[in-house]
Amino acid sequence: MENGKHLTNSVSEALHEKQPRVKHEMMDWLKAIVVAIVLVFIIRWLLFAPFIVEGASMEPNFKTDERVVVNKMIYDFRDPKPSEVVVFHVRKEQKDFIKRVIGVAGDTIQYQGDHLYVNGKKVEEPYIQKAIQDAHAKGELYNNVDFPNGTITESKVPEGYIFVMGDHRNNSRDSRAIGFVSIKDIVGRADVVFWPIDNAQWVKHK
Structure with missing residues (x-):
């Protein structure tokens, strides 16, 4: 017991x-x-x-419904650079767009067919080079919407703004339609595609 x-x-x-x-x-x-x-x-x-890509305006590099990680800090320390992919807010439409930076403050941008000139110098665009070549192989212009028949359009980017375009040049609503984008409206830089898993990759900015 x-x-x-x-x-x-x-x-x-x-x-x-x-x-x-x-x-x-x-x-x-x-x-x-x-x-x-x-x-x-x-x-x-x-x-x-996170940001969800909508539409085909950034093909062939970004597909609709892909998810990307947006770096919101980077432009607190420096301004955007040409060829970087950015997400920005369009106030008139109350939505966010994803496009590529073509020109920054002070740049003069010219188009002649599928040839891009910045400050009088031809700019190579490796991120869409194959798409341009495929279009030319069919006897077509890749950029065939706003600048038909090889006409030249010129734009000078004002201070505090950038000029952006979609990689899918003939199917993109960008600075050609909405005008220059204020740096204040930039959400950040698209750095990583994380979904779908099969498409996961670091974003190439050149």
Whole structure:
């Protein structure tokens, strides 16, 4: 009987000692969850943001419904550079667009057929070179919507703005239609395609 009392007391003491330990572990888990939520909030709203590509305006490099990670910090430290892919807000349409930077403040942009000139120098565009070649092989212009028959259109980018175009030049609503984009309206740079998994890759900005 005495042994039974000792056993009962031992079990009670063990349970009594375990309770504070369990509470301590639960508090640690709760703190970890709170920290994780805060980090997700910071990353999501301050540093990076997801963006869904809509439409074919950035083909062949971006497909509709692809998900990309947008770096929201980079342009807090420097201005956008030509050929970078940016996401920006179009106030009149209350939506975000994804396009490629063609010209920055002070640049004079000219088009002649499928040839792009910035400040009088022809610019090679490796990110759409194959698409241009395929169009030419069919006897067509790749950029055949706003500048038909090889006519030249010239634009000079004002201070505080950029000129953007979609990679799918004959199927893109960009600065040719909506005008220059204010740097203040830029959400960030598209850095990673993360969905679908098969298409996951770092975004090439050149």
